[in-house]
Amino acid sequence: MPTQNGAAVNAPQSTRSTVSDWLASAHPTPQAAHREWRADGIALIPTGRAFDAARLPAATVHRAVGSAVPELVRTRLGDGAMIHDAYEPGRWYYALVRPGTCVPEACLLPEGTWLGVPEAGRTTRPGAYWIRPPRHPEDFCPADDIADLIRRGADGLTPPRTLPELDTIEQACRALFDDNGPDPSPQDAAASTARARDHLSTLLPVTQEAATQLALDHATQARLTRALTEAHRQLEADSSSLNLARQYAHARRLARCCLDQVRLLRELDAAVAGLRHL
Structure with missing residues (x-):
């Protein structure tokens, strides 16, 4: 899907404009x-x-x-507009409801709370985005x-998800940093990049899901944020360079992201296992 500043650009402009006017009507100005949407993609309202x-x-x-995979979360939610605040991995969702709605089980923001509201077509990271964008004004949950x-x-913690073969992935990624072997050919570099990309695509959803199962301390949360942000950045980077050195450097950056994910997954899996034995 084409995007611009994290926003989907193929939604009908008339619909986005109508929804934007409705959301903006809550702002004193x-x-x-x-202006905030045009500048940053997110406005405080x-x-x-x-x-x-x-x-x-x-x-x-x-x-x-x-x-915890956004594409699956989006398809499994019910009706109504909902924001995912993804500045930290999977921290909060905000379901828009009609003013005055009472949901005893939910934490309703106090009236007058300034909420970071994405532009009407913003449906991808980074930062806050619509996990379910408003389809029309007053598209309430x-x-x-x-x-x-x-x-x-x-209902409690989800059943433990089967981890990928972390030892195998770690061994393959560490091999990319072995400078004692023969010089790589263009074909070797392309294959290494593809393998590292596949490993990282396998690891990312598992790391994100494991992180939702327990409260993390500040240091671990910060490391997780950096690791996930860098992993997404490298997956989105252009790997089509014909320059051998650049292509191999990109393969190594992907492999380094994989090694970070492996370390985090082992820590998170051990923490979740500890909770299950309490």
Whole structure:
């Protein structure tokens, strides 16, 4: 899907414009919201006027839908507009609800809370984005759906997901840093890049899902944020260079990301295992 500043650009412009005007109407100065969207893709807008917002822990949502992979989360959520604040891995979701809605199980933001609201077509990272974008003005999440989501997500930790062959991946990635072998050919570099990319694509969803199953201390959360951000950046980087040195350097950057993911997965898996034995 073509994107611009993290926003989908193939949604009908008329729909995005109508939704944007509705969201901006909650701002004391609607044009200020539009300026922030144009500049940064996200505008701070107070709750309580055009919409309220229910804040949901990412772990709750991911347990309820059985995945932390954004594409799967999106397809498994119910109706209504919902924001995912992804500045930190899987931290919060915000379900837009009609002003005055009561959802006893949910944490509703106090009226007047300034919420980071993505531009109407922004459906991808980085930062806050619409996991389910508004399809029209007042595209609210039903209170019963939110309550059901919370109940399903409160059933406890998800069953442990089978880890990839971490030892095999680690060995293959470390081999890329062995300078004692023969000089790589262009074919070797291309194959190494493809393998490292495949390994990283396998590891990323597992790391993201494992991270939702426990509360992380600040240091681990910071390392996880850096590792996931860098992994996404390298996966999105252009690897089509014909320059052998550049191509091999990119393969090594991908491999380094894989090694970071392997270390984090081992730590997270040990922490989750410890919780299950309490």
